Amino acid sequence: MSDLLxxxxxxxxxxxxxxxxxxxxxxxxxxxxxxxxxxxxxxxTAFDEEKTMAMAKAADERLAxxxxxxxxxxxxxxxxxxxxxxxxxxxxxxxLKGFKPTYESTVTSKLWDAGAVFVAKTSMDEFAMGSSNxxxxxxxxxxxxxxxxxxxxxxxxxxxxxxxxxxxxxxxxGATGTDxxxxxxxPASFTGTVGVKGTYGRTSRWGVVAFASSLDHPGPFxxxxxxxxxxxxxxxxxxxxxxxxxxxxxxxFAAAVGQSVKGLKIGVPKEYRVDGMxxxxxxxxxxxIDWLKAAGCEIVDISLPHTKYxxxxxxxxxxxxASSNLARYDGMRYxxxxxxxxxxxxxxxxxxxxxxxxxxxxxxxxxxxxxxGYYDAYYLRAQxxxxxxxxxxxxxxxxxxxxxxxSAPSAAFxxxxxxxxxxxxxxxDVFTVTANLAGVPAMSVPAxxxxxxxxxxxxxxxxxxxxxxMFKVGxxxxxxxxxxxxxxKWW
Numbered sequence: 001m002s003d004l005l006x007x008x009x010x011x012x013x014x015x016x017x018x019x020x021x022x023x024x025x026x027x028x029x030x031x032x033x034x035x036x037x038x039x040x041x042x043x044x045t046a047f048d049e050e051k052t053m054a055m056a057k058a059a060d061e062r063l064a065x066x067x068x069x070x071x072x073x074x075x076x077x078x079x080x081x082x083x084x085x086x087x088x089x090x091x092x093x094x095x096l097k098g099f100k101p102t103y104e105s106t107v108t109s110k111l112w113d114a115g116a117v118f119v120a121k122t123s124m125d126e127f128a129m130g131s132s133n134x135x136x137x138x139x140x141x142x143x144x145x146x147x148x149x150x151x152x153x154x155x156x157x158x159x160x161x162x163x164x165x166x167x168x169x170x171x172x173x174g175a176t177g178t179d180x181x182x183x184x185x186x187p188a189s190f191t192g193t194v195g196v197k198g199t200y201g202r203t204s205r206w207g208v209v210a211f212a213s214s215l216d217h218p219g220p221f222x223x224x225x226x227x228x229x230x231x232x233x234x235x236x237x238x239x240x241x242x243x244x245x246x247x248x249x250x251x252x253f254a255a256a257v258g259q260s261v262k263g264l265k266i267g268v269p270k271e272y273r274v275d276g277m278x279x280x281x282x283x284x285x286x287x288x289i290d291w292l293k294a295a296g297c298e299i300v301d302i303s304l305p306h307t308k309y310x311x312x313x314x315x316x317x318x319x320x321x322a323s324s325n326l327a328r329y330d331g332m333r334y335x336x337x338x339x340x341x342x343x344x345x346x347x348x349x350x351x352x353x354x355x356x357x358x359x360x361x362x363x364x365x366x367x368x369x370x371x372x373g374y375y376d377a378y379y380l381r382a383q384x385x386x387x388x389x390x391x392x393x394x395x396x397x398x399x400x401x402x403x404x405x406x407s408a409p410s411a412a413f414x415x416x417x418x419x420x421x422x423x424x425x426x427x428x429d430v431f432t433v434t435a436n437l438a439g440v441p442a443m444s445v446p447a448x449x450x451x452x453x454x455x456x457x458x459x460x461x462x463x464x465x466x467x468x469x470m471f472k473v474g475x476x477x478x479x480x481x482x483x484x485x486x487x488x489k490w491w
Contacts, residue, residue, distance in 0.1 A: 005033055006486075009074055009173040009227040016063060016073040023063065023073030023117060027056035030075035030119045033171045040491035041142045041169060043162040045080045046088040046121040055117045062115065070234050072115030077166045077175040080121045081128060082108050082218070083207040087118075091209040092136035093126045095354025096335045105207025106239045107176060107218050114234040119172050122162030126356045127326065128178055128211040131186060131428040132418065133161025135358045140415050143191060144169040144487035147452035154412040154454070157187030157428075160221070164191040167221045168487060174231045178208060179217045181314050182408075182432025185444035189407035189457030192446040192485060193221050194228045194474070199464045200439030201246035203232070204239035212321035213244075215314075215436045225445060225475045229253035232467065248465060256468035257475040262296030264473065267400035271307035272431060274409065280450045281406045288404055288447055288458045291480035292473070300400050304392040307434055309385045314433040315426060316369050316382035322359075323366030329354065361422065390438045397463040402473045405431050407444035407457035431459060441467045445474045446483040455485065 004012060004026060015021045031052055038044050052075075059073035083089050083101035090096040104112070112118070125135040132155040133141040143156040144165055156165040160177030164187035167175050177184040179197040188195025197217035205216055220231035233253045239245040268289060273282070293299055331337030331350035338349035355363070369378035396403065409430055418424045435442035441464070444457040458477055462470040 002029065004029060005170045008224045009222060009230060010224065012173055013071065013074055017068055019063070023056040023059035024053065026073060027052050027075050027117050027119065030172050034120050034166070037169055037171055037491045041144060041165050042139055043122055043141050043165040043171070044077070044120040045090065045092060045123050045138055045162070048087050048118070051087065052117060052119055055112070059115050059117060069113065069115035070230060071111065074116050074173050075119040076111060076116045077120050077122045077163055077172045078108060078118060079160055079163050079176050079178060080124050081178050081209045082176055084108055084118060084121065087121060089121070089209070090137070091127050092124045092138060093354065093356065093359070094137045094336060095329045095351070097137065099335055101207070103207060106204035106241060107208065107235050110235055110237060116234070120166070122166055122175060124162055125159035126359050127209065127322070128159040128180055128183055129322070129358050129362050130158040131182070131425050132415070133158040134415060134419050135356050137356065141165050142415070143412050144491060145191065145412060145454055146488070146490065147454055150452070153415045155190065155415050157190035157408070157412065159183040160187050163221045164188060164193055164195070167191070167193045167223060169491065173223070174227060175221045176235070177219055177221055178211070179219055179436065180211050180215045180318060181436050182429040184219050184221065185432050185442060185457070185459060186408045186428055188221060188444040189455065190412040192455030192483065192487070193223060194225055194443065194445055195219070195221050196228045196232055196443040197435070198232055198236060198441045198467050199246065201244050202441070202467070203235045204242040204245045206239055206241040210325040212318040213325060214321060215318055217436065225471060225478045226254055226257040228443065229257050229471045251468055253467055253471055256471040259472045260296070261292065261472055261476045264297045264402060264469070265300050265400040266292050266297045266473070267300050267302035267396050267403040269302050269304045269307065269403060269405060271304050272405045274430060277409055281409065281456065284448045284456045284458065285404070285406050288477055291477060292404065295476045295480065302396050302400060302403070304396060304434065306385060306388040306392050310389055310434045310437060311426065311430055313382040313385040313389070314429065314437060315365070316378050317386065319362040319366035320370050320379050321366070323363045323370065326359070326363055386437045389434055393438045393440055393463070401462070401469055403461040405459045405461070407431060407459040411450045411452065411454035411456055435461050440464050441470050443470055443474050445477045445481070447477060447481045448483065449485055
């Protein structure tokens with residue numbers, strides 16, 4: 001096998017357009033690599049070789065005519081939450097096992113219009129509910145990274161762990177994910193990849209299996225900041241089928257990469273220095289501050305006072321929306337059905353067999369906080385806190401251009417070490433949920449390694465619709481960090 005898969009998306013795209021490699025050859029290599037890695041990493045849920053090769057052949061024909069799009073011929077993996085026409089789309093849940101959409105999600109349609117080639121569907125926490133990719137009906141995904149001197153299997157993070165693992169292992173050149181409370185940025189931090197979510201509404205949610213509709217953000221995983229900018233650019237745009245889709249034109253995100261950050265004001269929120277945070281996380285944060293200062297940025301201490309309420313507010317709003325969204329899965333129209341003695345029993349049996357424990361837990365929480373007598377005490381109060389969090393960001397962005405924080409409170413942890421402790425698992429989202437509650441763009445950039453040789457990420461947050469500044473600052477961090485570490489191949 002050649003070293004083509006180790007290239008960045010931008011570099012392999014240049015080779016495709018320069019006729020140095022064909023899309024068919026590249027697709028064959030990526031497909032074979034995914035198949036070979038699957039027994040060890042368990043990152044994928046579905047393949048369709050015929051579809052992959054047909055798309056690659058069509059890309060070669062367009063390239064031969066000089067008609068290549070932004071991503072022409074580039075193999076991408078797709079999270080199992082996105083509908084891909086004719087390919088199993090189950091949200092890693094038994095209740096949708098075997099479901100093959102007769103339609104295409106807007107995001108994947110845009111990727112295919114840009115010339116990208118489908119290579120595989122990636123595993124995820126069931127219905128995107130999890131932070132370790134252990135709730136998938138196909139079993140946990142394994143991080144390609146290992147701690148030095150250890151053979152312990154580590155989580156790639158969640159919920160988009162399969163996508164993060166695939167990109168980190170050089171099995172494809174990018175992948176889609178969704179970020180509801182950190183499900184792109186936390187796995188990106190755990191796997192040494194770049195993970196991005198744009199402004200809420202920048203990418204369409206149509207054709208994406210819903211978790212929490214006001215919080216779900218489709219976005220990309222990539223090897224570099226520029227690759228992530230190219231992917232988000234292709235994925236974005238107004239969609240009349242999604243009522244929350246923004247009508248704004250899509251800027252040239254990739255053009256922002258490499259621009260000077262001199263004179264930008266970078267906010268450092270004091271509330272993100274949480275109790276018990278590992279010294280290595282604090283150190284990489286301080287290093288990021290020094291890098292941006294050296295690049296000509298002005299560092300400004302800021303306060304986001306309602307940050308401490310973000311996690312509890314999120315774990316009221318998200319389950320509440322999930323309990324409503326998942327009510328549609330009843331075994332009547334699609335997906336699995338377990339017949340009972342009557343209609344109610346059929347509903348109970350179907351949902352009991354179809355939904356995993358974590359999904360059931362969140363549905364029950366959501367139903368509780370929306371119930372009569374508790375709605376005002378929980379859900380309504382959480383929405384008021386959400387408004388306060390948004391106000392915090394508005395006030396901060398009156399004085400700064402971007403905010404710099406850690407992406408996650410730790411490096412990747414061992415599979416099974418937190419699965420029996422939901423609160424500990426939920427705390428993985430402590431640095432990321434605020435951006436979802438506020439709907440502002442955020443990204444994770446790999447910035448260093450901890451003492452065990454595992455990746456750590458830094459998070460850049462900017463004001464709504466200012467992804468260009470986010471990519472500008474992210475690229476400056478990437479250049480300063482010079483992060484070139486890769487997981488040592490064992491799969």
